[in-house]
Amino acid sequence: xxxxxxxxxxxxxxxxxxxxxxxxxxxxxxxxxxxxxxxxxxxxxxxxxxxxxxxxxxxxxxxxxxxxxxxxxxxxxxxxxxxxxxxxxxxxxxxxxxxxxxxxxxxxxxxxxxxxxxxxxxxxxxxxxxxxxxxxxxxxxxxxxxxxxxxxxxxxxxxxxxxxxxxxx
Numbered sequence: 001x002x003x004x005x006x007x008x009x010x011x012x013x014x015x016x017x018x019x020x021x022x023x024x025x026x027x028x029x030x031x032x033x034x035x036x037x038x039x040x041x042x043x044x045x046x047x048x049x050x051x052x053x054x055x056x057x058x059x060x061x062x063x064x065x066x067x068x069x070x071x072x073x074x075x076x077x078x079x080x081x082x083x084x085x086x087x088x089x090x091x092x093x094x095x096x097x098x099x100x101x102x103x104x105x106x107x108x109x110x111x112x113x114x115x116x117x118x119x120x121x122x123x124x125x126x127x128x129x130x131x132x133x134x135x136x137x138x139x140x141x142x143x144x145x146x147x148x149x150x151x152x153x154x155x156x157x158x159x160x161x162x163x164x165x166x167x168x169x
Contacts, residue, residue: 025079026089032073035121040072062129 034040047053047068053061067083074081119127119137127135 022081022085023089025077025081026085028077029070029073029079029081029086030089030093030122032069032077034069034072037072040069043072044068058128058131058133062125065125 044065053064056064066086070081070083070086073079117137124136127133133139
């Protein structure tokens with residue numbers, strides 16, 4: 001019986017070590033500087049250039065961005081985190097930081113000197129996930145329609161063709 005208890009204790013210790021490693025990896029992921037990492041930004045720009053987000057809803061866009069970040073982080077850090085791991089960690093952190101987020105919300109819209117405060121990537125992601133895009137500074141609403149005004153008439157003179165210029169000389 002003592003041998004069984006010993007193996008149960010070593011299993012629980014290894015489980016604790018695994019949980020600790022995963023928690024450390026999740027903390028590293030949540031603080032990883034994706035917005036300033038040149039390689040990640042270049043890869044993201046390539047994906048965007050190929051229309052990876054075109055025609056997607058906001059929630060689908062957030063999901064794609066999360067998956068790109070997770071893929072890049074796992075490759076760079078040598079981790080094996082899943083989307084579910086990250087989501088459960090984010091939910092835990094959201095609950096823990098709920099009061100702090102509420103306290104920080106009013107100053108984030110305007111600072112005292114009239115300039116809008118620059119949001120961190122995490123704050124921007126959280127606002128998009130919560131559907132509060134109207135709280136994002138300098139976020140312009142682009143209408144779905146084209147300009148209804150009639151086109152203006154040209155007032156520029158017509159350029160002479162090369163053979164017309166030579167004939168007048």
